[in-house]
Amino acid sequence: MSVQTFNPTDLSQSTANWAVAQRIVGPFAPHAQVSPDLTIALDPGYLLNGTTLTEVKAQVVGPFAPPASGFRIDRVVVDRTTGTASVVAGTANSLTPPTIPSGKLPVARVFLDSTTVTISNEAIADERALFDQMHENPKVYCRAHLGGTDQTGIAANSWTKVNLSSVDFNDGNGFDVANKWFKPSVSGYYRIRAQTNVAIASGHNYGVMIYKNGVGGAYWGGSASMQTGHTAAVEDILYLNGSTDYVEMYAVNSNAATTFYGNKNATFLVASFLG
Structure with missing residues (x-):
């Protein structure tokens, strides 16, 4: 049996290993836009549904709507089947993020207040959990x-x-x-x-x-x-x-x-x- 290991002297193999590592840890990574605004960016991702592998391109999520007063925590989720991202609005002045809807996977929490005009990385909390061991068959x-x-x-x-x-x-x-x-x-x-x-x-x-x-x-x-x-x-x-x-x-x-x-x-x- 052959085992792939990291070998710094084998640059081609090391590059391949790092590419695989990036694919494992990188899907749907949330971050601010290069020129921050009221949207955020999600890196490309992928989802495996049974024997169907769905590759998802990079996405722009938002624009978010800051509250008129106080603060709010919104949640970004992706559909378990398609990988399409959407925003679940939180409750005003609550530290509890909104519930994850059925059929969705969490990606990030976004903090907003009445003075928010752009969303920086400091306002984004990465909460990607893309492998749900308790997930049963989708309900259709x-x-x-x-x-x-x-x-x-x-x-x-x-x-x-x-x-x-x-x-x-x-x-x-x-x-x-x-x-x-x-x-x-x-x-x-x-x-x-x-x-x-x-x-x-x-x-x-x-x-x-x-x-x-x-x-x-x-x-x-x-x-x-x-x-x-x-x-x-x-x-x-x-x-x-x-x-x-x-x-x-x-x-x-x-x-x-x-x-x-x-x-x-x-x-x-x-x-x-x-x-």
């Missing part, structure tokens, strides 16, 4: 539905997208109401359940399907035995890459033009991150 889950409005005029014998328009919860913002699909920003395996309630006459078939990236997959169907609404449901586990992959809900029936019932307990899609 949603429940989307038709918001109580029936989707009408569904053509017979044609797989039709269910236009989910509302959410009961959407932790991680994976469900996109505008596009009516689930498109999470975290890669991994997801449990997906789709259910629809269809107005259908006796003797006709119906079904629901989970589409990934515009292609149908898991499917469950049935045959109506009476002239009323019927429920079809399907559940599957899918891998989504956290960037381009998305999931939609489609349904079909062999009746004439018909309806997907809008009651949120009848027609809905549920998605949750497994890891």
Whole structure:
């Protein structure tokens, strides 16, 4: 087994070692601007999310808004997934910094008072803690539905997208109401359940399907035995890459033009991150 060691006589190896050391200790280093103003600078950084390595360019954070009177301690954090920096404003005249929001990692505290016109390095307290040993899987889950409005005029014998328009919860913002699909920003395996309630006459078939990236997959169907609404449901586990992959809900029936019932307990899609 070979081990890399620091060797002052081997300048090329020493340079490489120092470059690695800098990469370990340098990510997201906060400091004042070369010409100080009401913003601060963060050095480039990187984040490892499962098997996804995200390289983040240098960032400018702010401008900060000094308090009208007294003092305030603000906090700079970065998103655990994207590395994007943001400011969490503190409470006026409190020595306790603001709480670290869910899904964020702390980078720095910034002291501001009513006389602050520029932020110097003396006002910045480095508190980078980029490796959270207690951090569990990110919370990404949603429940989307038709918001109580029936989707009408569904053509017979044609797989039709269910236009989910509302959410009961959407932790991680994976469900996109505008596009009516689930498109999470975290890669991994997801449990997906789709259910629809269809107005259908006796003797006709119906079904629901989970589409990934515009292609149908898991499917469950049935045959109506009476002239009323019927429920079809399907559940599957899918891998989504956290960037381009998305999931939609489609349904079909062999009746004439018909309806997907809008009651949120009848027609809905549920998605949750497994890891």
